[in-house]
Amino acid sequence: MTDIVALALACYRRPLDYQDRLSLAAPLPEGMDQLLWLANGSSEILDAATRQTGAKPQELLDAARFCIQQWCLVRGAAPCRVLGVEPGAPLERVKEHYRLLMRLFHPDRAAGRETWTDHYASRINEAWTALSRMPERAVQDDGQPYPRSVPVQDTVRPAEERAVKRPQPLSSRHQPGRRFRTRRRWLPRLVVWGGLTLAVMMVLGGFYLDRLSVGRSGFDPTGDGRRDRPTGGASVPTAIAAPATNPGALGPFLAAPDWQALEQREQQAQRQIAQAWEARKRWEESRQQQIVAEAALLESMRAERAELEEQVRIEQARMEQTRAEQLAVEQQRLARLQAEQARVEQVRTERELAERRRLEALQAEQAKAERLAEELRIERQRLEKLKAEQARSEQVKIAQAQAERQRLGEQLKTEKARADQAKTEQAKVERIQAERQRLEEQLKAEKARADQAKTEQAKVERIQAERQRLEEQLKAEKARAERARLEAASRAPAAPMTVAVVALEEGALTAGEVERLMSRYTRAYQRGDLNGVMALFATGPRSRIRGDYATLFAAHYVRGLWLRDLRWVYRGPSASGSGHYELKLRQRDNGELRRVEGNIRFTVQKRDNQILIEAIEYDWPES
Known part of the structure; x- marks a missing residue:
């Protein structure tokens, strides 16, 4: 197959x-x-x-x-x-x-x-x-x-x-006269034998008709051909009245033939044969014409077939050429697409590399900004500490100078009174004036140091302005990068503490000690260190608040704690301060961010050189 x-x-x-x-x-x-x-x-x-x-x-x-x-x-x-x-x-x-x-x-x-x-x-x-x-x-x-x-x-x-x-061509294989070559050989024989058979049948038919006529009228040997006609209505036919002999099977041959009728029949048969021959010739002529027409039609069909084959060949060549051109165009288009794809891949790779470099630069800038912010915060705390120390020393010195001035004034008055009484006291008065001048110069020096502290404060403000400029530049870079947006945790620095100094005595609390205690409390709170927070409380309040802190640290991540506007009042070894707090928490189960703020009050006590929190009170929203 x-x-x-x-x-x-x-x-x-x-x-x-x-x-x-x-x-x-x-x-x-x-x-x-x-x-x-x-x-x-x-x-x-x-x-x-x-x-x-x-x-x-x-x-x-x-x-x-x-x-x-x-x-x-x-x-x-x-x-x-x-x-x-x-x-x-x-x-x-x-x-x-x-x-x-x-x-x-x-x-x-x-x-x-x-x-x-x-x-x-x-x-x-x-x-x-x-x-x-x-x-x-x-x-x-x-x-x-x-x-x-x-x-x-x-x-x-x-x-x-x-x-x-x-x-060979179809026209040479199908010649018009070749189809009837075999039939023409036996056609004359067919005509001759057909004519003889027709003549015999006509003769037999004549005999048969004569026999019928003899059977009706009887055989008349005289041959005159006349038959007795009946003279009356009751006469009997001749065939019945006259005695008749039975000729047998040779009766028809004994009757006299009608040669004139036979000649007419033969002529009629010859005419029919001639007509049949003419019809046959006309049919052959029409058949020859039909064969010629079919040959011409065949030639036209062959020519049309050759033309169609030529058209098919041309169409196939054109289709092959079109297919080759289309294939070349598709290959060129594919090459262009591949080149375009390679160029796009290269551009995308370069863009990703540039974005990565920009992101790294932004991260470096952010780290630098965070470093500067941390340094600024430390510098600010140091300046705040220095300012507080300077303020305390200046207040002490001013108080001492005022007390000394008042004492010297009173003494000067006394000495003046005594000078009036005794000029010997003049030298003492001059010494007192010199001492007064020295104290005034010392006061001027203290004022100069205060002016220097103000200069340090201006320097801090310039550092803050530089930090703000860097933060704005970082935000602009983040907006251009779009992928490198990072949420910058803003850390608000604690507000400067206002300290009310009542008196200084041995074993009394100082502002530095209280500030260090609050700093330790804030760091332990932000870490979620329960033991570290509890170590800053006295034994009495520790047992009461331990459960609250444990529940809070177990359910939340502490993101930040800020104490603002704390005002402290010192009373020897104890101090109390009140202010405002802000707390940011993130729940451990669903990650929801929560912000809590309110008022807070501390009571601290110094015992055996150890500062502990005696009491804490704060506002907490109802959940």
Whole structure:
């Protein structure tokens, strides 16, 4: 099956290269049964052919039908070739081929609905009629035996590789006078024997008519031909009244023939023969004209076929050229797309690299800003501490200077009073004035140091302005990067503490000690260090608030604690301060951020050089 299917595909795809295999002179290939079943759409054969050749099913069907039309239904094909069988094939095989061809080309079938294939059914019926009546016919009309089927292993090669003689044109194979050459040999004999048979039948008919006339009127040997007519109504016919003899089987031959009637009948028969001969000649002339017209039509069809083949060749060349141009355009487009894709990938890689570098620069700037902020915070705390220490020392010195001045004033008054009493005290008064001048100079020096502290404060403000500028630049860079937006945790520095100094005595609390205690409390609170917080409380309040702190640290992450506007009042070893607090928490279960703020009050106590929180009170919102 593979050989004939491959041959059919090759002839269908390149018919010009296989004209010798599609001609009438070429023998039928083997496997016509499989080709007929394939053309009728047999699922098994179609699947097998599709797997073996790799062609599409519709192309296989079209190739099979095309080859059947070119091999079997070409003009001038013998009945055996029309049915696709060899001469002398079994009747069962002929019947099977007839049934498959009628199923394929019958006008009522789907494959035979085209009007130009309607005559195929009539040709198939004629071939079946001829072969069914002459099943043993093995030679053609011209006496040449039909060629046997040949294998098709070598038929799929192109025409230039096979040394097969090309058939003659159809016009030379179908000459007008050749078709009736055999019939003209026996036509005169048929006319002569037909005339003799007609004459004998006319003679016998005359004898039969004479016998009928003799039976009615009797035999008259005189030959005058007259019959006795009845003279009355009761007369008896002559055949009954006169005695008659029974001539037997030779009666008709004994009667006298009517030669004039026979001559007329013979002339009538001759005229009929002449008329039949003239009709035969007219029919032959019309047939010759029809053959000439068919030959001319065949020539025109051959020319049209050649023109169509040339158009098909040109169209195939144009399609190949168009396909090649389209393929070249697609390849160029694919190359452009690949180059564009490579360029886009390179640009994206460069952009990602630039973004990564910018992000790293932003991170470095942010780290630098955070470092500066931390340094600024430390510097501010140091300045605040220095300012507080300076304020305390200045207040102490001013108080001492004022007390000393008041004392010296009183002493000066006393000395003046005494100077009035005794000039000997003049030297003492001068010393007192010198001391007063020294104290005033010392006061001026303290004022100069205060001015220096103000200068340090201006320097802190400049550092804060620089920090603000860096933060604004960082925000602008984050907005341009879009991917590098990071939430900067703002840390608000604690407000400076206002300290109210009451008195200084031995063992009393100082502002530095209280500030260090609050700093330790804030750091332990932000770490969520329960033990560290509890170590800052006295034993009494520690047991009361431990549970509250443990619950808070277990349920939240502490993000920040800020104490603002704390005002402390010192009373010897104890101090109390009140202010405002702000707390940021994040819940551990759902990550929700929570912000709490309110008023807070501390009470601290110094015992045995250890500062502890005695009491804490704060506002907490109801949950």
